[in-house]
Amino acid sequence: MKLYSGPVSMFSVKVLIAAAEKGIRLDVENVPYQPRTFTYVGHPEVDRINPKRQVPVLIDQGLEIFDSTLICEYLEDVFPEPPLWPAEPRSRAAARLVELKADEVWFPKLRQLGQFVRDPSSAEAAEAKALALEAYREMDETLGERTWMAGVFSLADIAAYAAFLTAYFFGLRPGDLPRLAAWQTRMESRPSVRAARDGILSYLAEQRIRLPEPA
Ligand SMILES: N[C@@H](CCC(=O)N[C@@H](CS)C(=O)NCC(=O)O)C(=O)O
Incomplete structure (x- = not known):
């Protein structure tokens, strides 16, 4: 799985923590950021996949998704253990x-x-x-x-x-x-x-x- 991540993106942090909790190895690519203003500069793949031009973006064997919540849901579905939502x-x-x-x-x-x-x-x-x-x-x-x-x-x-x-x-x-x-x-x-x-x-x-x- 490939993750386009922001070097200081808190939404990327969610995905990185969730993946690590589940023992998923992600191929992480940090997209360019303007370090002084902490803003995303642009990346052709991110901009192609996400019309909102935001990270994180995940690619898994042809599946291309964006939004940290959706990405975490997908990780949960594909790797249910350990669960990251309460069962009840x-x-x-x-x-x-x-x-x-x-x-x-x-x-x-x-x-x-x-x-x-x-x-x-x-x-x-x-x-x-x-x-x-x-x-x-x-x-x-x-x-x-x-x-x-x-x-x-x-x-x-x-x-x-x-x-x-x-x-x-x-x-x-x-x-x-x-x-x-x-x-x-x-x-x-x-x-x-x-x-x-x-x-x-x-x-x-x-x-x-x-x-x-x-x-
Ligand atoms: N709801 C989105 C928010 C993503 C988001 O705001 N990402 C920021 C980085 S923390 C971004 O890429 N901003 C670039 C921009 O809006 O130009 C998610 O959960 O992934």
Whole structure:
């Protein structure tokens, strides 16, 4: 299976973690990115397959699909073990909802911080930080006293971690949210998660991009 991935793409991170959890070896090609602005530059195969011109894109023996959620569904269908969704229908529905929230509610709130890295004292930066903290709080409340977002480790945790990392890399810490901080530690004790996180850190180091100090 070939994966077109973004070197700092949080949606690619979801697929990389899910594949590693299942022991799937992907042939990963990082598409060109504009490192200073963290934006996708373009790639002929990605642009041909995905009219939205976004990564990740997966090719498996002639099957060409895009969107991290769909790709993870396909991996789950083809490699059901270990399962990355809870078996029980209500828990599964709850997990899917968390995954959707991570991508479409929390990630948009968390990513904005990146726009103000170079000017953290502006009013817009303060607004972005407040929004990102709101997302961290929502994640913390969703987790509650559970070990994992939907009871068992699932794609809900994987998607939430990818979103979480966006703001974490821009210096935001879950300092006064100990449950979320402990969940981060649990996530990062998994080799699949560490590998995906360290892949981004290596890319940033290669590009000589320094991450902001924790705020
Ligand atoms: N819903 C899509 C979102 C993918 C997405 O936003 N990818 C970003 C990278 S993290 C991208 O390729 N952006 C390029 C662009 O929009 O120009 C998914 O889950 O795969």
